[in-house]
Structures are given as structure tokens and as C-alpha cells.
Amino acid sequence: MRNLKSAAIALAALALSVAPFAAAKAQDFPSRNVTMIVPFAAGGPTDTVARLIAESMSRSLGQQVVVENVGGAGGTRGAGQVAKAAPDGYTILLHHIGQATSATLYRKLPYNVLTDFEEVGLVTDVPMTMIGKSTLEPKDAAALIAYVKEKKDGVIYGNAGVGSASHLCGMLFMSAIGTPMTTVPYQGTGPAMNDLVGGQIDLMCDQTTNTTGQIKAGKVKAYGVTTPNRLKSLPDIPTFKEGALPGFEIAVWHGLYAPKGTPKVTIDKLNAALLTALQDPKVIARFADLGTEPVALERATPEVHEKFLAAEVAKWKPVIEQAGVFAD
Known part of the structure; x- marks a missing residue:
């Protein structure tokens, strides 16, 4: 003791x-x-x-x-x-x-x-932007939603991996429109973006820190921003509220x-x-x-x-x- x-x-x-x-x-x-x-x-x-x-x-x-x-x-x-x-x-x-x-x-x-x-x-x-390969058929967000609902898992959606911001955005988008797409997870944003620019995948939703340059360079097609109001840096891109999907908002x-x-x-x-x-x-x-x-x-x-x-x-x-x- x-x-x-x-x-x-x-x-x-x-x-x-x-x-x-x-x-x-x-x-x-x-x-x-x-x-x-x-x-x-x-x-x-x-x-x-x-x-x-x-x-x-x-x-x-x-x-x-x-x-x-x-x-x-x-x-x-x-x-x-x-x-x-x-x-x-x-x-x-x-x-x-x-x-x-x-x-x-x-x-x-x-x-x-x-x-x-x-x-x-x-x-x-x-903020995030929904972007597609430059040759994707739909011209705007409303047309994109109709296109995905028609093609369903014939549309290939890429993301930066499970748990990434692009994964979360895609999950919310599919839930909001009630339609699944074929999802391809990559090992990071860079490889996913490379395949989108190259046309190997159809869609991706990612942060403006990664998409703004590609949008301005015309390498991808922008369908909408995930904010209540348009962005000063991308004033010509409508919000999803304008594009027939109100309530689809996410910021990373x-x-x-x-x-x-x-x-x-x-x-x-x-x-x-x-x-x-x-x-x-x-x-x-x-x-x-x-x-x-x-x-x-x-x-x-x-x-x-x-x-x-x-x-x-x-x-x-x-x-x-x-x-x-x-x-x-």
C-alpha cells in the first residue's frame, strides 16, 4: 500500500x-x-x-x-x-x-x-456547377433533366470517389429528379475531369474552384449552378431554380x-x-x-x-x- x-x-x-x-x-x-x-x-x-x-x-x-x-x-x-x-x-x-x-x-x-x-x-x-462533355446533346438544365430521365443509366456520371463533393452532388441530383445514372468513381477530381473533357463520361458536378477554368475555356458544357443566385464569376450560367429544379442547392x-x-x-x-x-x-x-x-x-x-x-x-x-x- x-x-x-x-x-x-x-x-x-x-x-x-x-x-x-x-x-x-x-x-x-x-x-x-x-x-x-x-x-x-x-x-x-x-x-x-x-x-x-x-x-x-x-x-x-x-x-x-x-x-x-x-x-x-x-x-x-x-x-x-x-x-x-x-x-x-x-x-x-x-x-x-x-x-x-x-x-x-x-x-x-x-x-x-x-x-x-x-x-x-x-x-x-x-458553389458547385453541373457540367457535361462539350458534345452532350441537351442545351440547358431543363433539357438535361428530361434527357437523364429518358436515358437513365445510359448516362455516365463521374465523380472524384465515394464521399467526395462531386459524389454528394450527384447523389442529390439523382434523388431530386428520381432517376439513377451509371456512376463511375475516380481516384480524385483530376482524372474525372480529364475523362469528362475527353468525352469518356457524360456528366459531373463539381466545385467552381475546379470547373470555372474549364467552363470559361469552353472545354465543358455548363448546365447550372447550385446556388440560390447566379455567380458573379459565371453570370451567364443559370441557377437550377431557373432551370426547373428548385431546391437543388449545395455549397461545399x-x-x-x-x-x-x-x-x-x-x-x-x-x-x-x-x-x-x-x-x-x-x-x-x-x-x-x-x-x-x-x-x-x-x-x-x-x-x-x-x-x-x-x-x-x-x-x-x-x-x-x-x-x-x-x-x-
């Missing part, structure tokens, strides 16, 4: 001695490079957002924020890596709406979306995360750098080129992000369950 008591006292003393050291380390953050994990392949829309934010945050933090692409499993591989990383702020995650949908979509998710991360702040809401938000247990002082420093990035004229201008803009600063706080994520998990749960689309 005496030995157990002595051991307990020793452990308590050790904890007390380590606490000031940990606090000091957090105060010194960052003293080396920070790794920003993007859970998708390089060159995709989320990667584009991450690199713009990382460049600005590097200047604010005084250390390089290095983007590392850890793709696979619909974004869950990269997210899982961050969930298991040391909670010191040196490994962070830039993820999109898939952070919320994965909670229902994956039966064996190796982490808890709501309890294994510290939210740093929301970054941007990216992006958020920044750190592992659970990351000290508040570290989260605050990361958030301050994020807020600076969202006001950076270069970031704002580049986002505008891509058809999006930073979120309002009041939405970019850890507290708002935490509540928003929980609401998004609850919002998408019945949609995914009704569709019956799950992944292991």
Missing part, C-alpha cells in the same frame, strides 16, 4: 512538472514548419483552397505551412492521420463537407468526427482542424492566422477567380465551426441513409 501511495505521489509530481513545460511549448508555437493535410489528391479543388490559405498563414505564423496530400478512402485516410497526430498544432487538416458526411457514409470510420478534432475555423463556401464548405487536445493558445494562433488569410487581398482575389469567396469572419471562429459541423452531420445523416449509399 505504501509503495502504491508513493508511486501515485510520484506520478502526480511528474504531471505537475510536465504541465509548465507543455504550456511553454504551446506559447512558443510555432517553432518549426506546420503540416496541413489535404485528404485528397493534389490539383483538386480542396487542394487549391488549402494552398492559397497555407501561403498566407505561413506569413502570419512566421513558419512555413506545408501542404501534404494524403488521399484515399474518400478523405478519411488523411483525416484519420490528423486525428491520431500529436495535439501540438504542427499537424492540421483542411477538409470540406466530407468531414460531416463521413460520419454517416462510412460504417467503420476509425475516428469520431465530432470528438477527435479541435475546430479552428471555417474557410469558404464553394471547407474548414480547418487540429487534433483533439491541442492547447487553446495554439488553436487561437492558428485561428488568428486563418482570419488574416481570409482578409488577404491576394486570397480574396484568387478565390473570386475560382468562383468563391472567404466566409464572413464571424463564421471563421472555432466556436461557430464546432456548432456548424454538428448541424451538418445531423443534416446529411437522413439524406445518406435514405439514399442507402454506404462505404466500409
Whole structure:
């Protein structure tokens, strides 16, 4: 008993001695490079957002924020890596709406979306566009809907993989028109877009950060945007409300995360750098080129992000369950 008591006292003393050291380390953050994990392949829309934010945050933090692409499993591989990383702020995650949908979509998710991360702040809401190969017959959204209903699984819809934004958009579109298409999942947005431009697939719905350039270059045919109002960057493309499909609206938000247990002082420093990035004229201008803009600063706080994520998990749960689309 005496030995157990002595051991307990020793452990308590050790904890007390380590606490000031940990606090000091957090105060010194960052003293080396920070790794920003993007859970998708390089060159995709989320990667584009991450690199713009990382460049600005590097200047604010005084250390390089290095983007590392850890793709696979619909974004869950990269997210899982961050969930298991040391909670010191040196490994962070830039993820999109898939952070919320994965909670229902994956039966064996190796982490808890709501309890294994510290939210740093929301970054941007990216509209989406439904695009087709340049030779696709329908001329507008109403004609496209009629065409899909007629051809059904004769229409080939490509996406960036299970759990990707393009997968979610396609799932909602098929649900909204009550008609299935043949779905081809790719290993990332880049390969899917290449096949769409090349005419191997018929349709794709993806973020404006990835589609705006292709639309303006005339390499694909745009059928509609998934926002209530037309976009400043693509003013000639109608909304789906105009195109006979009211209520078909989806925006792909992006958020920044750190592992659970990351000290508040570290989260605050990361958030301050994020807020600076969202006001950076270069970031704002580049986002505008891509058809999006930073979120309002009041939405970019850890507290708002935490509540928003929980609401998004609850919002998408019945949609995914009704569709019956799950992944292991």
C-alpha cells in the first residue's frame, strides 16, 4: 500500500512538472514548419483552397505551412492521420463537407468526427456547377433533366470517389429528379475531369474552384449552378431554380482542424492566422477567380465551426441513409 501511495505521489509530481513545460511549448508555437493535410489528391479543388490559405498563414505564423496530400478512402485516410497526430498544432487538416458526411457514409470510420478534432475555423463556401462533355446533346438544365430521365443509366456520371463533393452532388441530383445514372468513381477530381473533357463520361458536378477554368475555356458544357443566385464569376450560367429544379442547392464548405487536445493558445494562433488569410487581398482575389469567396469572419471562429459541423452531420445523416449509399 505504501509503495502504491508513493508511486501515485510520484506520478502526480511528474504531471505537475510536465504541465509548465507543455504550456511553454504551446506559447512558443510555432517553432518549426506546420503540416496541413489535404485528404485528397493534389490539383483538386480542396487542394487549391488549402494552398492559397497555407501561403498566407505561413506569413502570419512566421513558419512555413506545408501542404501534404494524403488521399484515399474518400478523405478519411488523411483525416484519420490528423486525428491520431500529436495535439501540438504542427499537424492540421483542411477538409470540406466530407468531414460531416463521413460520419454517416462510412460504417467503420476509425475516428469520431465530432470528438477527435479541435475546430479552428471555417474557410469558404464553394458553389458547385453541373457540367457535361462539350458534345452532350441537351442545351440547358431543363433539357438535361428530361434527357437523364429518358436515358437513365445510359448516362455516365463521374465523380472524384465515394464521399467526395462531386459524389454528394450527384447523389442529390439523382434523388431530386428520381432517376439513377451509371456512376463511375475516380481516384480524385483530376482524372474525372480529364475523362469528362475527353468525352469518356457524360456528366459531373463539381466545385467552381475546379470547373470555372474549364467552363470559361469552353472545354465543358455548363448546365447550372447550385446556388440560390447566379455567380458573379459565371453570370451567364443559370441557377437550377431557373432551370426547373428548385431546391437543388449545395455549397461545399471547407474548414480547418487540429487534433483533439491541442492547447487553446495554439488553436487561437492558428485561428488568428486563418482570419488574416481570409482578409488577404491576394486570397480574396484568387478565390473570386475560382468562383468563391472567404466566409464572413464571424463564421471563421472555432466556436461557430464546432456548432456548424454538428448541424451538418445531423443534416446529411437522413439524406445518406435514405439514399442507402454506404462505404466500409
